[in-house]
Amino acid sequence: SxxxxxxxxxSKQRITVRNLIEETKxxxxxxxxxxSIRLNVEMEDPEAAFEADPVQIQQVLVNLLNxxxxxxxxxxxxxxxxxVTVETGQDRDFEFENxxxxxxxxxxxxxxxxxxQLFNEFINSNKPNGNGIGLVICKEIVDRxxxxxxxxxxxxxxxxxxxxxxxxxxxER
Numbered sequence: 001s002x003x004x005x006x007x008x009x010x011s012k013q014r015i016t017v018r019n020l021i022e023e024t025k026x027x028x029x030x031x032x033x034x035x036s037i038r039l040n041v042e043m044e045d046p047e048a049a050f051e052a053d054p055v056q057i058q059q060v061l062v063n064l065l066n067x068x069x070x071x072x073x074x075x076x077x078x079x080x081x082x083x084v085t086v087e088t089g090q091d092r093d094f095e096f097e098n099x100x101x102x103x104x105x106x107x108x109x110x111x112x113x114x115x116x117q118l119f120n121e122f123i124n125s126n127k128p129n130g131n132g133i134g135l136v137i138c139k140e141i142v143d144r145x146x147x148x149x150x151x152x153x154x155x156x157x158x159x160x161x162x163x164x165x166x167x168x169x170x171x172e173r
Contacts, residue, residue: 007140010053017088017099018046020054024061035069037082044089050099050167052145057165060138060149061086064103064161067134071107071159082106097167102152104160110151118151 021041032039065084072082084105091100110118119139135149142149147165154160 007056007137007144010056010141010144012051012053012145014049014051015054015057016046017043017048017050020058020061021046021086021088023054024058024065027058027062028065031066031069032084035073035082037069037072037084039065040083040085042085042087044087046088048088048090048099048167050165052165053141056141057145057163060141060163061101061103063134063138064163067161068103068105068107068159071105071109073107075106075108080106091164093164098147098164099167101163101165102160103163104153104158106158108158109156110154110159112154115151115154119149 021043025039025041028039065086068084069082072084082105084103087102087104089100089102091098119135139149142163142165145165147163149161149163152160152162
């Protein structure tokens with residue numbers, strides 16, 4: 001809770017989807033390789049630009065990717081290879097244009113009993129090293145960007161978290 005409140009206001013600048021994804025991939029490559037997890041990236045428009053704090057949004061993506069790695073690592077069926085997919089695209093929300101990031105994994109899914117509480121403090125999906133604060137911080141960052149973060153799909157064969165950010169970064173809403 002104290003950590004979430006210490007998050008600085010975003011220092012927004014114009015960034016491209018490609019740069020954000022490529023830099024995030026570089027940060028995650030080693031951990032994914034160590035866990036034998038394949039990272040797939042599908043960008044609808046790699047040159048799409050939007051206004052955001054690149055460090056903060058990268059922090060959100062890294063947290064979601066780390067959660068996916070942990071989910072794959074803790075699943076019961078260890079026979080199939082681990083896989084995480086990051087998809088980016090456009091998302092229209094009424095009259096606003098947004099950038100959407102979907103992070104999908106083939107982990108064990110999010111337990112049904114905590115899906116509604118995921119963005120509350122100290123809720124975790126029984127991860128051995130989880131403290132239940134990562135998604136709270138992500139939500140705070142995304143809220144400060146006037147965006148949305150949510151669990152869009154979950155089953156025993158994996159989960160998808162979605163991040164939707166306004167393209168222009170202005171407080172229009």
